[in-house]
Amino acid sequence: MRYMDTKDFIARLVAVPGVSGYEEEIARLISEAFKPYCQEVRTDNFFNVYGRKTDGHSENMPKVMIAAHMDEIGLMVTDIDEKGFIKFTNIGGVDPRILLGQEVEIHGKEKLFGVIGAKPPHLQQVRDTRKAVKMEDMTIDVGLPADRVREQVNVGDTITFVSPLVELKGGMISAKSLDDRAGVAVLLETMKELDELRFCADVYFVATVQEEVGVRGAVISTYQLTPDIGVAIDVTHGDMPDAPRDETFAMNKGPVISVGPNMHLCLTQKLIDTAKEYGIAHMIEVEPGPTGTDARAIQISRWGVPTVLIGLPLRYMHTTVETLNLDNVKQAARLLARFIASLKEDWNQWLSY
Amino acid sequence: MAELLKQLTEIGGVSGDEGRVRRLIEKEISPFVDDVYTDRIGNLIAYKKGKNSSKKIMLCAHMDEVGLIISAIQEDGTLKFRTVGGIDPRILVSKRVLIGENVCPGVLGIKAIHLQEAEERQNAVRVKQMYIDIGALSREEAGQAVRLGDYAVFDSKYVEFGDNKVKAKALDDRAGCAILIELMKQEYDNDIYACFSVQEEVGLRGAEVLGYSINPDIAIIVEGTTCSDVPDVEQHLYSTEMGKGPAITIMDATSYASKELVDAFVKTAQKEGIPFQFKKGATGGNDAGRIHLAREGIKTATVSVPCRYIHSPSSVMDLNDYNNTIRLLSTFLKGCGL
Numbered sequence: 221m222r223y224m225d226t227k228d229f230i231a232r233l234v235a236v237p238g239v240s241g242y243e244e245e246i247a248r249l250i251s252e253a254f255k256p257y258c259q260e261v262r263t264d265n266f267f268n269v270y271g272r273k274t275d276g277h278s279e280n281m282p283k284v285m286i287a288a289h290m291d292e293i294g295l296m297v298t299d300i301d302e303k304g305f306i307k308f309t310n311i312g313g314v315d316p317r318i319l320l321g322q323e324v325e326i327h328g329k330e331k332l333f334g335v336i337g338a339k340p341p342h343l344q345q346v347r348d349t350r351k352a353v354k355m356e357d358m359t360i361d362v363g364l365p366a367d368r369v370r371e372q373v374n375v376g377d378t379i380t381f382v383s384p385l386v387e388l389k390g391g392m393i394s395a396k397s398l399d400d401r402a403g404v405a406v407l408l409e410t411m412k413e414l415d416e417l418r419f420c421a422d423v424y425f426v427a428t429v430q431e432e433v434g435v436r437g438a439v440i441s442t443y444q445l446t447p448d449i450g451v452a453i454d455v456t457h458g459d460m461p462d463a464p465r466d467e468t469f470a471m472n473k474g475p476v477i478s479v480g481p482n483m484h485l486c487l488t489q490k491l492i493d494t495a496k497e498y499g500i501a502h503m504i505e506v507e508p509g510p511t512g513t514d515a516r517a518i519q520i521s522r523w524g525v526p527t528v529l530i531g532l533p534l535r536y537m538h539t540t541v542e543t544l545n546l547d548n549v550k551q552a553a554r555l556l557a558r559f560i561a562s563l564k565e566d567w568n569q570w571l572s573y
Numbered sequence: 574m575a576e577l578l579k580q581l582t583e584i585g586g587v588s589g590d591e592g593r594v595r596r597l598i599e600k601e602i603s604p605f606v607d608d609v610y611t612d613r614i615g616n617l618i619a620y621k622k623g624k625n626s627s628k629k630i631m632l633c634a635h636m637d638e639v640g641l642i643i644s645a646i647q648e649d650g651t652l653k654f655r656t657v658g659g660i661d662p663r664i665l666v667s668k669r670v671l672i673g674e675n676v677c678p679g680v681l682g683i684k685a686i687h688l689q690e691a692e693e694r695q696n697a698v699r700v701k702q703m704y705i706d707i708g709a710l711s712r713e714e715a716g717q718a719v720r721l722g723d724y725a726v727f728d729s730k731y732v733e734f735g736d737n738k739v740k741a742k743a744l745d746d747r748a749g750c751a752i753l754i755e756l757m758k759q760e761y762d763n764d765i766y767a768c769f770s771v772q773e774e775v776g777l778r779g780a781e782v783l784g785y786s787i788n789p790d791i792a793i794i795v796e797g798t799t800c801s802d803v804p805d806v807e808q809h810l811y812s813t814e815m816g817k818g819p820a821i822t823i824m825d826a827t828s829y830a831s832k833e834l835v836d837a838f839v840k841t842a843q844k845e846g847i848p849f850q851f852k853k854g855a856t857g858g859n860d861a862g863r864i865h866l867a868r869e870g871i872k873t874a875t876v877s878v879p880c881r882y883i884h885s886p887s888s889v890m891d892l893n894d895y896n897n898t899i900r901l902l903s904t905f906l907k908g909c910g911l
Contacts, residue, residue, distance in 0.1 A: 301804060303802075303804070305803065305804050313686045313687065314686070315683065315686040315689070315694060316694065317663065317666050317667075317683065317694065317698060318666050318683060320661075320663050320664045320666075320885070321664040321668065321882065321885035321886050321887050322667070322887070323729075323732075323740070323886075323887055332734075333732060333734040333735070333740070334735075335740055335882065335887035336887075337803050337881060337882050337889075338661065338663070338664045338882050338885040338887075339661075339801070339803075339805065339806070339882075340659075340661075340799050340801075340882065340883045340884050341659040341660065341884055342659065342799050342856050342857040342883075342884075343799060343801055343806070343810070343812070343854075343856065344661065349661050349662065349663060349697060350696065350697055351695065351696065351697055352663065352694060352695055352697050353663060357805055359803065359804045359805070361735075361803070361881065361882075361889060362735050363734050363735020363736055363737075363740075363889060363891075364735045364736050365736065368736065383669070386669060386678045386680075386728070387678065387708075388679070388680070388706070388707055388708025388709075389677075389707050389708035389709045389715075389718055390708045390709055390710055390714060391708070392706075392708030394669070394678075394680045394706075394708075457685055457687070457688060459649075460682060460684050460706075461647070461649060461651055462683070462684045462702060462704075463684040463685075463688050464688075467688060468688075471710060472710055512687075535682050535706065536667070536680070536682030536683060536684070536685065536706075537685035537686070537687065538685055538686050538687070539666075539667040539682060539683060539685075540667045540668075541667050541668070541669060541680035541681065541682050541706075543680060543682065543706060543708070
């Protein structure tokens with residue numbers, strides 16, 4: 221399947237479930253999307269998807285791994301009560317306060333639609349509404365009697381939110397799971413950009429699993445690939461009225477390049493220089509320790525991998541209305557493709573510092 | 574039938590902005606009635622002449638729904654708002670809304686869990702802390718899409734699911750509106766005034782005018798009412814239960830139902846074998862609160878479809894309850910010897 225339009229691809233990506241540890245279905249979609257742009261696409265035992273794209277012929281050409289995670293946060297069934305209401309817990313970080321009144325899909329024997337019930341104001345005391353409802357006090361209503369729920373749903377089934385992509389003003393889009401399906405879209409856009417450029421590298425695009433529960437997909441995929449250079453693409457916090465400015469990034473000033481111990485000094489400088497050379501707007505994020513991204517695992521795989529990290533500013537991370545600027549996806553891809561094209565045969569000399 | 578409910582629930586009509594709902598109802602109901610008109614404050618009245626016109630019966634469902642109204646456009650392009658009608662602020666977090674006549678999409682975000690202190694998560698977010706993001710990054714940009722006073726509704730589609738269930742926003746009271754339209758497709762002995770009121774959610778204001786102007790012999794309110802047969806509510810506090818048929822009100826916070834009418838509904842249901850229940854719990858109120866006090870006082874009753882999670886983007890109704898409510902009301906209207 222050839223996805224020409226970035227927004228359409230992201231809309232498709234966010235519509236397919238893939239809670240951490242349950243990525244088989246989203247992996248299939250991503251494999252099919254990679255195929256028209258790669259020489260080789262494969263999936264491993266954990267459903268990490270690898271798309272290989274190579275150009276140039278040199279014994280010295282670098283093997284580059286570019287990773288974005290395809291898993292998403294979600295919920296999991298813990299119990300079915302005597303009336304058929306479903307109790308649940310979270311997979312990955314979920315603020316319970318986003319849950320009331322939310323539409324969900326339960327991935328049991330079949331996909332089952334449901335809503336997380338919210339008690340109407342008529343039945344509440346005003347003082348009750350000042351406290352956040354705890355996740356253990358919420359239930360999902362699938363509109364079926366208990367025996368029929370039990371036929372279709374088992375404890376341990378995953379649950380995803382229903383929140384299709386919506387276009388906002390100024391090229392912004394909003395949906396669930398843009399963290400990090402937007403990163404996966406950067407992978408595809410980078411492939412398209414590379415088709416227009418000459419480069420000398422063996423590039424592996426990896427859609428990783430289980431990032432949200434401890435960057436596990438990156439651990440095994442980096443080990444399998446043994447790359448010379450690693451790139452992680454993930455989301456970072458966009459500016460929001462209710463968050464401190466110094467911890468967030470403007471939505472309209474390009475992608476974010478991270479600096480700090482998790483990121484390789486020279487390689488990061490190369491990335492920044494590339495952005496400057498091609499006039500690609502970008503911002504710098506300071507990360508004082510291991511980041512909460514695939515870069516954390518990539519950097520310390522086997523004998524170590526020089527790694528860089530590119531972030532897309534995202535508002536309301538881990539909610540059903542994650543919001544980002546579509547143009548940043550395209551700019552990140554432009555930057556990455558030119559970065560890859562800038563890697564010459566001497567890459568392993570300037571890389572040591 | 575499903576198509577009518579879908580259209581009625583997906584359209585926006587917050588209290589004070591019921592025009593779109595009214596135009597849709599007018600279009601749907603006109604073929605089945607003798608006259609349709611809109612009064613000075615926006616109530617829609619559809620009149621159907623009876624075969625012998627001995628009595629004047631008023632049916633009433635409200636067109637408006639709870640929602641938001643835009644109260645400020647901020648420097649950074651985000652919008653501040655106030656709630657219109659009873660909304661638990663906690664259900665607003667991480668939801669999508671549609672704003673104004675141009676149906677501009679917006680989202681109500683919350684800063685990421687990663688940026689919160691643990692104790693912040695114990696407290697509900699207040700409306701004052703919230704804002705709507707429409708993607709605009711400046712006041713000027715936002716001002717091109719949204720005006721102060723624009724209303725916003727939940728972006729929530731009509732979905733059929735489970736065992737004959739539907740999920741939609743505004744089932745309170747578009748379910749009642751749809752039922753009135755369905756009822757007008759049949760013939761009755763008495764004169765019927767099917768009334769669609771405005772501003773129920775902000776204090777039963779449309780009904781005040783309707784009660785006075787129609788001045789019926791009897792009035793029947795048709796509602797989508799609270800249904801609380803859900804975990805976290807003790808059984809003796811259930812107001813109604815889903816799947817157990819239309820709910821007949823005995824009293825609520827704003828009125829007593831006419832004993833005579835309640836008995837007539839019970840007899841009708843029993844005779845026809847239509848399941849019914851009494852609405853337990855006397856909290857809340859509806860248009861009956863104003864109509865029963867109009868002029869010299871009007872015999873009034875309320876028949877409701879139980880709806881779970883009303884006043885949220887995802888309310889749920891059982892289609893069997895909906896159909897049984899239509900059956901009960903049409904049988905009552907036909908055999909109405911009051």
